[in-house]
Amino acid sequence: MIKAIKLVVVVLGVLILNGAECRKARILESFEYSAISCRSHSASIVDFGGVGDGKTLNTKAFQEAVNHLSQYASDGGAQLFVPAGKWLTGSFNLTSHFTLYLHKDAVLLASQDINSWPVVDPLPSYGHGRDAPGGRYISLIFGTNLTDVVVTGENGTIDGQGDLWWQQFHKKKLKYTRPYLIEIMHSDTVQISSLTLVNSPSCNVHPVYSSNVIIQGLTILAPVTSPNTDGINPDSCTNTRIEDNYIVSGDDCVAVKSGWDEYGIKYNMPTKQLIIRRLTCISPDSAAIALGSEMSGGIQDVRAQDITAINTESGVRIKTAVGRGGYVKDIYAKGMNLHTMKWVFWITGNYGSHADNHYDPKALPEIKGINYRDVVAENVSMAARLEGIAGDPFTGICMSNVTIGMAKKAKKYPWSCTDIEGISGGVVPQPCELLPEQGEKSVGMCDFPAESLPVEAMELKTCSYGLNYF
Numbered sequence: 001m002i003k004a005i006k007l008v009v010v011v012l013g014v015l016i017l018n019g020a021e022c023r024k025a026r027i028l029e030s031f032e033y034s035a036i037s038c039r040s041h042s043a044s045i046v047d048f049g050g051v052g053d054g055k056t057l058n059t060k061a062f063q064e065a066v067n068h069l070s071q072y073a074s075d076g077g078a079q080l081f082v083p084a085g086k087w088l089t090g091s092f093n094l095t096s097h098f099t100l101y102l103h104k105d106a107v108l109l110a111s112q113d114i115n116s117w118p119v120v121d122p123l124p125s126y127g128h129g130r131d132a133p134g135g136r137y138i139s140l141i142f143g144t145n146l147t148d149v150v151v152t153g154e155n156g157t158i159d160g161q162g163d164l165w166w167q168q169f170h171k172k173k174l175k176y177t178r179p180y181l182i183e184i185m186h187s188d189t190v191q192i193s194s195l196t197l198v199n200s201p202s203c204n205v206h207p208v209y210s211s212n213v214i215i216q217g218l219t220i221l222a223p224v225t226s227p228n229t230d231g232i233n234p235d236s237c238t239n240t241r242i243e244d245n246y247i248v249s250g251d252d253c254v255a256v257k258s259g260w261d262e263y264g265i266k267y268n269m270p271t272k273q274l275i276i277r278r279l280t281c282i283s284p285d286s287a288a289i290a291l292g293s294e295m296s297g298g299i300q301d302v303r304a305q306d307i308t309a310i311n312t313e314s315g316v317r318i319k320t321a322v323g324r325g326g327y328v329k330d331i332y333a334k335g336m337n338l339h340t341m342k343w344v345f346w347i348t349g350n351y352g353s354h355a356d357n358h359y360d361p362k363a364l365p366e367i368k369g370i371n372y373r374d375v376v377a378e379n380v381s382m383a384a385r386l387e388g389i390a391g392d393p394f395t396g397i398c399m400s401n402v403t404i405g406m407a408k409k410a411k412k413y414p415w416s417c418t419d420i421e422g423i424s425g426g427v428v429p430q431p432c433e434l435l436p437e438q439g440e441k442s443v444g445m446c447d448f449p450a451e452s453l454p455v456e457a458m459e460l461k462t463c464s465y466g467l468n469y470f
């Protein structure tokens, strides 16, 4: 966990006694935090005319601050401090070798003036926006083609004020796809940590086409009825570590993606080498971790560990469809604690939801090597619903050491399996025939890789920050 310690706040009011002169207070504020890189240069949003009164629009101040600080990229980098206050802002872009740091009582308030949100092209691996076919409103905090960028704080808040967007979405009044809170594209060495994200208009955190990404210590909150408020969506990313996050949302807590139908197949950029650990999720209508449904660039080597879900629809879910192509393979989930679930295991081969009508019906997804072990669940309506695709069975499914306590009003048959192949060991209640029990010694049989991934070697340094106002 990131430690952000406020060391000193000294306020010295220096009053010159002859009364003729009254010098301004001098405030020295400093603290420490953990980050992939520390910075040589510092500034506060206040230095760029920012006003934290909850009313003044600060978009220009933020963009000017980042533009100004970008000059230090090759000189040790820069950090921008956002003090306590309510900072109303539209979207702004980040730069390389840069840290955005939010004080614990800082709130970035996203502007609710839809007309002030710039529109950008759909992602090439999707071909379309999610809410509407054309462009997308750019995310509140956006970065592209960056190296070494950090967004962090002492659990400071980013408030998407999503209510207005959700209403527009429900009324089908949106011309473009809703914005996310944080999107980082085509970037390398990224940290998003120690923040509280509330009421995003749509998905919260979206690293896409990026590598060496750490997402840590986020508290993400949205009403469980809010539309598409996914927590964290690693999308066509390599080497990503998502850990110690607490998410309550209206969609999947973590949704792993890699492009949609013919657009994703063509772009061909997988998500691989992904760690998700120590996740706590509440999402009554969605999954703790979803793989797909957009997975056309492929998803490989995902390691989920120490997952707690409460009142969540399913655990680690796979969603795909004819026309997606791509693959989901070498998936490992170990140590899941689940309370009040509709399905512990849910794999869906007929998810549908196509980008358009031009998808290739011969583009079948390959789903293989899906390993679940050490799962305890209680108050479950149905143990599993595993549905492959006719003529394209999902293979190498392994479940071991699984104990599922069924709810009082559980379905009569806890397992439903079609077009899948696999094995089980030490699974209660007894699985479907397509997952034959392997006997006494099989309780620890499903794989979980022992060797670590490169992203686990990415270390955080202790950085400090000091500020003087005169």
Ligand SMILES: *[C@@H]1O[C@H](CO)[C@@H](O)[C@H](O)[C@H]1NC(C)=O
Residues within 6 Å of the ligand: 063, 092, 093, 118, 120, 142, 144
């Ligand atoms: C932010 O980046 C996007 C995408 O590159 C661009 O369209 C937009 O103009 C940038 N905004 C500013 C204020 O530079």
Ligand SMILES: *[C@@H]1O[C@H](CO)[C@@H](O)[C@H](O)[C@H]1NC(C)=O
Residues within 6 Å of the ligand: 144, 145, 186
């Ligand atoms: C950003 O990187 C992508 C992928 O390498 C490249 O296609 C694109 O042209 C770059 N954009 C800019 C503005 O440099």
Ligand SMILES: *[C@@H]1O[C@H](CO)[C@@H](O)[C@H](O)[C@H]1NC(C)=O
Residues within 6 Å of the ligand: 001, 002, 003, 004, 005, 104, 154, 155, 219
């Ligand atoms: C941030 O929130 C987390 C989770 O509630 C907590 O464990 C951590 O101590 C907080 N950090 C700070 C600096 O307040």
Ligand SMILES: *[C@@H]1O[C@H](CO)[C@@H](O)[C@H](O)[C@H]1NC(C)=O
Residues within 6 Å of the ligand: 335, 336, 374, 375, 376, 401, 443, 444
């Ligand atoms: C089975 O899972 C539980 C936790 O769910 C764990 O404590 C135990 O060590 C596991 N047993 C084996 C044989 O792996």
Ligand SMILES: *[C@@H]1O[C@H](CO)[C@@H](O)[C@H](O)[C@H]1NC(C)=O
Residues within 6 Å of the ligand: 340, 379, 381, 407
């Ligand atoms: C069990 O799950 C049902 C919903 O299926 C829920 O209404 C009930 O409160 C849960 N019971 C407990 C003890 O969590």
